[in-house]
Amino acid sequence: MPIVPPSVTTAAGRPESVNGDWLIRGRDGRLSAYDAVGDGIVCRAESRPGGPWLAPRRIGGDQRVHPMLGVGQGADEYAHLATWRPTVKGESGLVHTTHFRPALAALDWTPLGHPNQKGDRTGVPAVAVDAEGRAHVFVRNAVGGVSMRGQKERGGWGPWRDLKGEDVEERLTAVTRASGRVELYGNSPHGILRWTQGGPGWIPELDASPLKVTARQGSLRALVTSDEHVTLFYTDETDTVCAWRPGGEPVELLPGAGPGPVSVIRCTLDEVDCTLLAQRSASGRVAFAAYPTEQESAGAWWTESGPQLPLDARVSLTEDASGRVVAATVIPGGGELRVARRKREAGLALEAWGVV
Template sequence: MFSYESPHRSRTDARRPRGRHRAAEAPVGAPAPTTSADGTARPPARPPVELIGTPRGNWLTRGRDGRLTAYATGPKGLLRWTEGTPWEPAWSGPRHFPVPGLTDASIAQGPLGHVHVAGRRTPGSDPESVDVVHAVQYQTGRPFTRWRSLGAVSRRALRPRLGVPLVGVDATGAAHVFLRNGGGGVSTRRDSPRDGWLPWQDLGGRDVQARLASWSTGRGGVGVLAPAADGALCWAQGADDAHVTREDPVDGIAAPAEVTALCSVTGGPVCLWSAPDRDGVLLRTDTGRVVELGGAPDGGPVAALWLPGDGERLALACRGRDGTLLVGVCDTAVSETAGGGPAAAWAAYDVGPFVGAPALARADGGRVALAVVAPTGPLLAREFAEEFPGRLEFTAI
């Protein structure tokens, strides 16, 4: 049984003063402050946090109030760090949301700022007990809803082959969950605003890899890419805001590939990934041209964010083969005419060890936020969009 946290304030909270100058409270179990040789106080060293990795999708989100939130997965569930308010600017966290047996998760944010999480869990020792769960956070810093099981996708004997659930949100705020099913194809389940969660639908396909990619289409729907041995299978939501239907395959992408997809100005997907037989990050434009952007990625996901302007400049971040954080900017218009040569500028940052993939998000004041999750928690840097990446300075949150 999943735990549920009431969104209402407790009586203890109600008795606390609400003044703007309330003294900050140290979290339970926080290490005591230390003092340097000259007698000045310095921040205490943070203890390590039990981590597995970062969710698929953009795990750094911005709420409607402008505050950022970072998420990670741990051995006992989901972890969350929340940016403070103007009168209490310190970040809070990690806050733990128990999900027994959680192995993988993905995150997507809807048009109203709601954060949806879909997870794959194996609550017991039986590998056939795999379950897919979903929950929503409706407001920055508030609890998640009850974790809901989405029911059986495949027959029990095939459940260990289930892939990582991928959640997407369309323009109506409806959540769509996609994953590789036990037969090697793709299945989806949709939360209809009128009828609630509809039954699982088998979209077809075969021999797709475990990790899929989704994007928001130009029609306000969701699309999904499923890399397979002979290309990437593609489905997208129709103009009627209803079911997802099969579209032409996306050529140039073959498994294994950790694909990131974004909506272009034409509504089609722009894809980024790294491949074991190529040295740099690969970009597939919405016209189908594949360009190598340089860099030296380790094969993991590439975080990408459109920079403000004409929809042609992308901020990029990924892990390098040497363990450093690679940060770059790509002009997709130049990539179209670059003759196959690198069309991105990269810089390497030695931020120390970090788990999972980096994340990018729009921040306040026209800035771009970039984050990684270190063993002691997230590290965050911000830079103005027109100057990105500039000289990024990372601080612990």
């Protein structure tokens, strides 16, 4: 009988249900925020770029799904979503939809099946989209490895692929390099595992040796930081946020601000290419830290903003249509969404946080 791995949990003990950047800017410039609520996935979107937010809308029709979600976005700025739906008693299957624009309805859920043919949920899916706009859905399988199913070039989906791996934790992180090739990272007791594509449309292959570090469960975040590099951020066993680029050694960046996962984007601050991190701090507020991209030796330090939040509050970052940094927090399961934009002045000061 397949073994269902334990869920990744937040500091508050609730399952961590959303994987990927859940606050994104769509093709029409509007921001949207995705969440798993009850037996559905919902989207909250701006009525216009920078304007008021619309009421939450259910994604993918009336089909019931489980409260977990993987989010990915391609260069065309379409959102790709993957989740699990119940099938028969005690079993589930993965489904996918594409959301072309925040103000439009998403396509209905398309069934992808189960990486082990049948069984219950095995992990929160991760989604990446290649240069050709093809979604790749990754998930831990029932034997502790990783499986993937990808869209074909001419439509439809290819078969489930076994990407190997051993004792992989259920929460993966996927990213698309500047070249358009997809990469995947996973955590395990043996270290951090990395899968890479050898070329467009190729099946990602597992590196021969893991990165021999101990990372906190659910702490991996991958970010494209140049045309050549992806930087992986993780929190180690001493609660230090570390940065690693394959081919080099990990760098200790700064102490973690709090117990939750870190959100990270690349942006321009005062005409400098910067990497910006955000995390719910131990005090309950959102902490921000920035440094020149790929220059970890320059140092970084946390600055807190906003009201106190519950332990399980999620944080996400993006840039709006005018290039301003936007931060959002949400209480999982359809709770209060708060949004703040960077002020039009030097530094990283934010406007007042507004409740959507």
